[in-house]
Amino acid sequence: xxxxxxxxLERLDRIGRFAEDVALVSLLSGMILLAVGQIGLRELLGTGxxxxxxxxxLMVLWLAMIGSIAACRDNRHIRIDVFSHILPARLILAAxxxxxxxxxxxxxxxxxQAYRYLQLEIEFADVVLVDTPAWLAHSVVPIAFxxxxxxxxxxxxxxxxxxxxxxxxxxx
Amino acid sequence: xxxxxxxxxxxxxxxAPLFAVIATSAMLGFRRDDIDLMxxxxxxxxxxxxxxxxxxxxxxxxxYLLSESNAPQRLVRLTxxxxxxxxxxxxxxxxxxxxxxxxxxGASGVTIIALGAILYPALQHDGYPDKFNLxxxxxxxSLGLLFAPSLPLILYGVIAExxxxxxFLAGIIPGLVMxxxxxxxxxxVNRGNRQAPxxxxxxxxxxxxxxxxxxxxxxxxxxGGIYSGFFAVSEAxxxxxxxxxxxxxxxxxxxxxxxxxxxxxxxxxxxxGILIILGxxxxxxxxxxxxxxxxxxxxxxxxxxTSQVSxxxxxxxxxxVLGAILDIFSAIVLVVPLILPIAAEYGIHDxxxxxxxxxxxxxGYLTPPVGLNLFIASYxxxxxxxxxxxxxxxxxxxxxxxxxxxxxxxxxxxxxxxxS
Numbered sequence: 001x002x003x004x005x006x007x008x009l010e011r012l013d014r015i016g017r018f019a020e021d022v023a024l025v026s027l028l029s030g031m032i033l034l035a036v037g038q039i040g041l042r043e044l045l046g047t048g049x050x051x052x053x054x055x056x057x058l059m060v061l062w063l064a065m066i067g068s069i070a071a072c073r074d075n076r077h078i079r080i081d082v083f084s085h086i087l088p089a090r091l092i093l094a095a096x097x098x099x100x101x102x103x104x105x106x107x108x109x110x111x112x113q114a115y116r117y118l119q120l121e122i123e124f125a126d127v128v129l130v131d132t133p134a135w136l137a138h139s140v141v142p143i144a145f146x147x148x149x150x151x152x153x154x155x156x157x158x159x160x161x162x163x164x165x166x167x168x169x170x171x172x
Numbered sequence: 173x174x175x176x177x178x179x180x181x182x183x184x185x186x187x188a189p190l191f192a193v194i195a196t197s198a199m200l201g202f203r204r205d206d207i208d209l210m211x212x213x214x215x216x217x218x219x220x221x222x223x224x225x226x227x228x229x230x231x232x233x234x235x236y237l238l239s240e241s242n243a244p245q246r247l248v249r250l251t252x253x254x255x256x257x258x259x260x261x262x263x264x265x266x267x268x269x270x271x272x273x274x275x276x277x278g279a280s281g282v283t284i285i286a287l288g289a290i291l292y293p294a295l296q297h298d299g300y301p302d303k304f305n306l307x308x309x310x311x312x313x314s315l316g317l318l319f320a321p322s323l324p325l326i327l328y329g330v331i332a333e334x335x336x337x338x339x340f341l342a343g344i345i346p347g348l349v350m351x352x353x354x355x356x357x358x359x360x361v362n363r364g365n366r367q368a369p370x371x372x373x374x375x376x377x378x379x380x381x382x383x384x385x386x387x388x389x390x391x392x393x394x395x396g397g398i399y400s401g402f403f404a405v406s407e408a409x410x411x412x413x414x415x416x417x418x419x420x421x422x423x424x425x426x427x428x429x430x431x432x433x434x435x436x437x438x439x440x441x442x443x444x445g446i447l448i449i450l451g452x453x454x455x456x457x458x459x460x461x462x463x464x465x466x467x468x469x470x471x472x473x474x475x476x477x478t479s480q481v482s483x484x485x486x487x488x489x490x491x492x493v494l495g496a497i498l499d500i501f502s503a504i505v506l507v508v509p510l511i512l513p514i515a516a517e518y519g520i521h522d523x524x525x526x527x528x529x530x531x532x533x534x535x536g537y538l539t540p541p542v543g544l545n546l547f548i549a550s551y552x553x554x555x556x557x558x559x560x561x562x563x564x565x566x567x568x569x570x571x572x573x574x575x576x577x578x579x580x581x582x583x584x585x586x587x588x589x590x591x592s
């Protein structure tokens with residue numbers, strides 16, 4: 001890998017991590033404030049924001065999707081881990097190359113299907129939250145799966161690099 | 173078809189992310205039935221249609237915050253002041269503190285790391301045998317799963333469309349049964365370890381209470397708020413998150429503002445990992461229901477067993493195997509929709525089913541090959557996995573007995589639940 005490309009990838013990694021953190025922090029804080037504010041309005045003033053509950057639910061979707069991208073980056077997705085404590089590290093690394101290529105492919109397929117569905121939503125002009133275009137609220141799904149596919153590919157390259165260099169990193 | 177299934181299972185056991193495996197099996201099903209793959213996206217989006225789901229990220233965040241603050245130490249000191257003077261008291265302290273902490277942190281291994289690190293050396297210091305301590309700390313890491321507001325309880329309620337309030341009530345007695353049985357065992361094992369019982373000091377209790385005065389209202393906020401009808405589960409979660417945030421960051425200042433993004437990220441990584449499995453499982457469940465698989469399963473099961481008791485035996489065996497390979501969250505979203513209709517056919521209350529399901533899954537934390545607690549403890553305390561396993565085994569047996577009791581005595585779960 002050329003130093004130039006490596007530098008670029010590292011910069012992308014930093015920007016990506018920062019963007020995830022900003023998104024997660026603002027979504028989580030927003031959700032807490034919105035939900036607590038809704039209780040306050042109801043108990044004190046006997047009123048409430050009509051679209052607040054729907055917005056909280058959409059925020060859960062966004063948190064789930066962005067959290068899932070972050071889980072890819074931190075390599076913390078839930079896996080059945082039968083062999084990684086028994087087999088030799090290099091064999092595990094080889095297996096991880098195969099399964100992460102598989103994961104990248106699956107994510108790419110779902111991203112593509114979600115993109116197709118998004119186009120349908122644009123066509124039918126679906127709305128959420130009174131008058132927000134539904135595709136905007138749901139755009140996080142194809143984006144998250146596309147980024148996850150990218151993250152799994154990066155993982156694959158890292159595994160290959162480790163395998164060639166003879167590293168046997170602790171995968172857990 | 174069989175080839176594809178075998179391939180998928182191989183991919184899964186060699187460490188493919190579970191969500192990718194489940195999504196693939198759903199999409200293969202869609203393709204076979206000429207259903208547009210776009211449905212996969214629609215199902216994932218429907219995460220936003222499920223009620224109460226906001227409780228999961230909010231409680232998880234609150235739990236992570238608590239575990240990063242000094243609340244674990246305070247909790248140990250408080251239970252120590254109340255129970256520690258009894259003979260064998262420290263073992264009881266460990267069990268009670270872990271159960272309480274796990275209820276709030278959702279049984280994700282945090283308990284062993286946060287509390288085990290304090291309790292294990294303390295037990296050692298008081299002369300309890302090493303193997304006992306290791307087993308105790310390891311098995312306590314998932315104790316408390318049945319107490320509100322644990323994440324698995326909430327997730328079961330969302331998936332099974334069962335009242336989460338009722339589940340919270342239903343878990344209390346079975347959870348206490350587990351706690352009491354493990355306590356009894358701990359006292360029995362250490363009957364020879366005669367230490368002069370400490371003396372109960374009201375002053376110590378008062379000091380510990382004062383120290384924990386900010387955390388003590390938490391269970392009351394959560395449960396009191398829900399049962400007084402003051403707020404829904406997801407609202408209770410939001411209040412809890414805000415309360416813990418204010419207490420630990422602003423009042424006690426044990427967590428700096430600068431650390432918050434890291435903690436938020438860590439908790440949301442866990443949430444993302446769980447909810448993405450939930451999303452793709454919605455697709456696979458819908459496919460399976462469309463393909464009448466629950467019906468076929470019911471016919472299969474009714475060919476095997478006829479009575480409710482024999483069904484429960486079969487269910488329990490199945491759950492023990494399931495728990496040994498799948499983590500509790502994946503198991504709930506994947507399997508509950510399939511066994512719910514079958515259990516109903518045998519007259520099993522959906523709340524009781526939930527408690528049995530989670531209680532059996534709790535054993536999965538301690539059984540190889542995938543038992544999460546075994547690995548965390550082995551890693552944390554630098555013991556070989558076989559050593560941890562043999563240390564945990566007696567506790568596993570006790571827990572198994574309690575699960576059998578909980579399974580075949582439905583009233584334990586249903587006694588506190590209002591009959592509708």
